[in-house]
Amino acid sequence: MNQSTWDLFLSSLGPIILGAVTGTIPLALVSFTVGLALALVVALMRLSRRRWLSGVARVYISIVRGTPLLVQLFVIFYGLPSLGVLIDPWPSAVIAFSVNVGGYAAEVIRAAILSVPKGQWEAAYMIGMSHRRALTRIILPQAARVSVPPLSNTFISLVKDTSLASLILVTELFRQAQQVAAFSQEFMLLYLEAALVYWAICLVLSSVQGVLETRLDRYVAH
Amino acid sequence: MNQSTWDLFLSSLGPIILGAVTGTIPLALVSFTVGLALALVVALMRLSRRRWLSGVARVYISIVRGTPLLVQLFVIFYGLPSLGVLIDPWPSAVIAFSVNVGGYAAEVIRAAILSVPKGQWEAAYMIGMSHRRALTRIILPQAARVSVPPLSNTFISLVKDTSLASLILVTELFRQAQQVAAFSQEFMLLYLEAALVYWAICLVLSSVQGVLETRLDRYVAH
């Protein structure tokens, strides 16, 4: 790397990290939180004995996972206005990413719930719990541990997917890199630099995942 | 939908499906096959007791999963030539997607191998098998069943990710849609149409997954 490349690398690190801090990270965090709540609802619908409820959940999951995120973003931001629904960039992005996370994480949560041994449901019923209380006090806490690794994968994917938000006017990490690249014509360098920052974020996430797993592990059989 | 929109929809269905058949599907199939082989190697490295081997595998997985696929594609196609390595679009795409699948599927395979009860290893050793033979004849066939659902998720993601191949001159489904869109200026319609075709492919894949699971289930305890 020669001097001017190096200078460009250093001078663009600021804006890229700024994009991560003001765009990528809050967008991912908010969307993940909202998406997780949605996913829980969808997972429970999918597990419901009522045919139509689980049918709706199935179709939702299938569409979310079967179509490109780019198109989902496009529809919400550019498509809905033709139905008279005009949503600002940030809320649009949060909606699109949450809907997406909702579909992927729903399957994770469903699998985690199913992985809790049937005997746990029975013990909960036996002591007089209702279905809802058994779910919230007995089943979900145990499902939580099982779903940490796949959910953190979902989160890592989400962090990278937020780069698509630049399409709908949200400025984030990758957009910043593109701007510098457009100015300096050094797209390779800038893209690598962006990758490096994504990687750093993911490494931090992985170590958080590790801590979370150890903490939850304390309460679970070995 | 008015008549002219409908006409455009119909007339563009041909090129889009052609793009799927000549681009998306073969690219996904080849990359998945190669990637799976790679993933098996990486998973075994990751499980190896030799520190440096599992270290290399860890770093590989971490980079692949922590950086955007777009950048991986760019590095291989636009970046490597500066090191004197010039690879054609199709091989570049296959390499990039295989490397990517290799990283994601390695974790799936590793988890599946670990999920086979230890007693299966012991029984295999007991009848005199070597580590390698125990792995191939006893452990992997059982791990296969467990990994079908997560691997088909990887495959579905891959199908959608192949749209990025258009960035490195490979013509596939999404590129065809973009081409028509650029000509007709009907981005919304064409993107939705592309999404529809992706969805159709994913629905087919899901049903193949179902068949595969039932078939493999026959040989596994309930």
Place this chain on the structure above:
Amino acid sequence: STGGSGQGTTAAAGGDTSLSSVQKAGTLTVGTEGTYRPFSFHGEGSGPLTGFDVEVAQAVAAKLGVKAKFEETQWDGIFAGLEAGRFDVIANQVSITPERTAKYEFSTPYTYSSGVIVVKSDNTSITSFATLAGKTSAQSLTSNWNTLATESGANVQAVEGWAQSVALVEQGRVDATVNDRLTYLDYKKQTGAAGLKVAATTEDQSESAFAFAKGSTKLAGAVDKALAELTSDGTLATISDKYFGADVSQ
């Protein structure tokens, strides 16, 4: 962005509120890429948005008595954004083509430029648009230069933008790329464009203008009037000179 006029394509000639709503809001919302040097980009990469189109749009807004507000998006979303009412106008070197004229309103052109074929300096086989036939050319799908290359018989390889096109020519993976002369000149000014040359230049000029949603005729008319004033008071020439050292607005 709530600054958009919001009437989209629905505005009938009688109910055209395109101009009044801009005036009421006091802002002209402009869609642009922000990554298209030297027309629409960020100074020093991360500085404020600038460029030829950006400055022209600002000057036009000033003439209309409103402020220009820029929304940056990728080319893929730019026309969708216009149709969805996300912005009032696109300022991004939109070339006037028959397909686009059918779907959008255009202002009078504010950029006249020619197309150039850029090849490696040692390339002797391409000397004119006629000799482009059968050669591979890297083109951004959405630009009218793509059409020109195709019509010349080139085997077009689609890429995302100018930077990738040039990289492909430099790496010898394609024979040529056809693009705006202005883009090439800016690239040459910045990087020296070592190892590249212009093999040919078009006879015809291409015309770029502001694009509006269908039916926004009042706004388009007001912008036309503003452009005429900017031409006559020399503002356009000044801006052009700043970026290109020549007047490209005529």
Place this chain on the structure above:
Amino acid sequence: MSPTDLPTDAATAGAPAPAPLLTVRGLRKSFGTNQVLESIDLTVGRGQVLALIGPSGSGKTTILRCLNGLEVADGGAITIGGEVTIDFGRVPAPSRRDLAALRDRSAMVFQHYNLFPHKTVLENVLEGPVVVQRRPRAEVTAEALALLDRVGLGDKIDAHPFELSGGQQQRVGIVRALALRPQLLLFDEPTSSLDPELVGDVLRLIKELAVEGWTMVIVTHELEFAREVATEVAFVDAGTIVEHGDPKQLLRNPTQERTRQFLHRLLFPF
């Protein structure tokens, strides 16, 4: 805590001709086309102990699950405590509330303990009385501590289940059931998942509960234990009660050939 503490039981515990606490009439249950229970009739007096024995798959667990409302029978009726009869034959089928009524009156101890792994021993015990029954936490805690102390786990109240041996886990399972103050205790092979040397601790505890006057239904393969602790033994095969009677009598001289064969297999395995 012993069942004599409970007002409903106080009068009858140890009485010579106890009123039936549990009555089951014509209980039927199928899973799909598989008729698992044909027509089960049972009566258990207050303070009595019924042992259910029988081959694997004969329906013993299903009987217990019906009694605890974990399974909805297809027909027949269950009465616990003389007050409420749940009739599974009637239309409409028993509601959730009906099943809950069954559950309120009985408590079950599972073969695989089924403790809540994410809760401590004490939390496992308190969950039912405090969270579900809404009894005062302080009162229930005192009671739970006394019970845990009694079964030798006074020093394990803050441990998690995975830190305990199987025998210890099962004793927590029993305390969890007792803390619900049920009228009827149900045990489903409570020692069959245990290491042989740990079986004794649990059997001794159950025996003590029997002596104290708890009414119990116990599925077990421990014939010696059944003989000593049960007041009645019923042999279940293929979803019917083939015969029942006095343990000492039935286990020595069964009247039915099927019972004889089963007992022989268990007593002289090789």
Place this chain on the structure above:
Amino acid sequence: MSPTDLPTDAATAGAPAPAPLLTVRGLRKSFGTNQVLESIDLTVGRGQVLALIGPSGSGKTTILRCLNGLEVADGGAITIGGEVTIDFGRVPAPSRRDLAALRDRSAMVFQHYNLFPHKTVLENVLEGPVVVQRRPRAEVTAEALALLDRVGLGDKIDAHPFELSGGQQQRVGIVRALALRPQLLLFDEPTSSLDPELVGDVLRLIKELAVEGWTMVIVTHELEFAREVATEVAFVDAGTIVEHGDPKQLLRNPTQERTRQFLHRLLFPF
């Protein structure tokens, strides 16, 4: 097939003073800081049956695993068949080949059967002889069918393990071990995962094998069975062999207090 078919055993089977088939000297094994085996000495003559009894966690399974080369001991030596001695104390440590030599001479039957779920019953049995030992498929198949027939599974050869009851699975496990033509059979609590009525089938089969002259080491909690089938019983506690001797003698009148306590807990659980 019976062990007398094997050339190495033919001369000695049933002889009055059998030469030792298995000799273990000073076997030691730790997991981390946990010393699981202290210094185990064992001798098993050809055609003899050694029963290992002892509390949970005492190291019984670990002994078997060392004998089968599934675990590498930290010290001591194992000799099977008089020919090869694997010395775990020496430097360098025993190679894979050494462990394989142990494995070739012995075969193990597991507590949880550990059948290969993706293979049929017949394939489970053939896997070792055909795939590993490379014996002719036709010959091995004939032998396997005869063995499966004998244990009453002649009609299940194409079934998969999950279609079988526990007792049937364990019998397949025993046939799988026999088909390897080992000199020594190792059983790790072969009936403790079984339904009580299915225990008999397996115990009877093992008893038959003992009568036929197979040399065996059996970890078991079935004291009655040990008394009748074993030629010697060893009581293991905390990684040492506390005492060993004639089953009838030791199980009735143990000399050590620890043995006495253990037996008492098993025999009089409540």
